[in-house]
Amino acid sequence: MTARLAADAAGIAEAAAFLRAGERVAFPTETVYGLGGDATNASAVAAIFAAKGRPRFNPLIAHYASAEAAFADVIATPLAKSLAAAFWPGPLTLVLPRRAQSPVADLVSAGLPTLALRVPAHPLAQALLAAVARPIAAPSANRSGRISPTSAAHVLAELGGRIAAVIDGGDCRVGVESTVLDLTGTLTGARPRLLRPGGISLEALAPLTGALDLAPLAGDQQPLSPGMLRSHYAPTLPLRLHARDVAGDEALLAFGPPLPGAALVFQLSAAGNTEEAASRLYAGLRALDAEGGRLGLSGIAAMAIPETGLGRAVNDRLARAAVRDGGVDVD
């Protein structure tokens, strides 16, 4: 049984006790729900991979209560410090070289010499990190290869029975995962590399980072950023992108005035706002997938979304959800 804990002091205390005892607890962040375990406990971390069915070569993000705590485990550059000052707590993850004396289990970073760090902004995540007083390793709380959860009900649908508890903090505000920025190359003069577009837009980062390296990694380098492999977040129904029309047996993921004629419509943002679309994306894909499946629809058609603001992250996730080539599912 997975306990559903209330978003209050008693719920936080119970969740912290589970985590300190090496159990798994899902908790809300401002992006998506995380599947947390004590990052300093190797067997707790191993159990995260097992609960998700996630390959062990795909590293996890370590979550901290403060930038100071996070930077104790890595070699922080001046750019890392200025990004942390600007965006933490918040939906930004920084990848930096880990320090040998870090107590974080090697399995968290899948044996890589780097560590991904994030200080989440959600008050319940903050309260939990403060109560546990250890870094928490937390991937998104979905089964590997599926859509990230943005509510406690989604978490229970994905992982009910496989984890000790979930803290029910309602819907996630941002709705897509954190932006992941690899700063390791900046130590030797390379540009920061965008590993995953997410809750902090590139427009917001640019004044601090300058131009980013956006190039996808070459095939043999992919294990350095395994979560960037395609075929991620896949719904069951086929997903068609940049739809300009929609068939009568299709569900429509709308952005702005909906195309006419769909069997079923989920509106991401009537006003055409990319932040609103991000916050509703995963709930929309889940709803269309479930209801469209029940109705026997042939697929989901998604209207085009601009590549600005959080639109970049939304398009990235839609592109992954549309891949149906049997590629590697690693999330």
Ligand code: TXA
């Ligand atoms: O918003 C988020 O980031 C959520 C919440 C729970 O914080 N977490 C999340 O975790 O999305 P996950 O495991 O689903 O995605 C982590 C991403 C993956 O693409 C992984 O490959 C990458 O970060 N990553 C983690 N550590 C890394 C490292 N040391 N080097 C390169 N990429 C890394």
Ligand code: MG
């Ligand atoms: Mg994930």
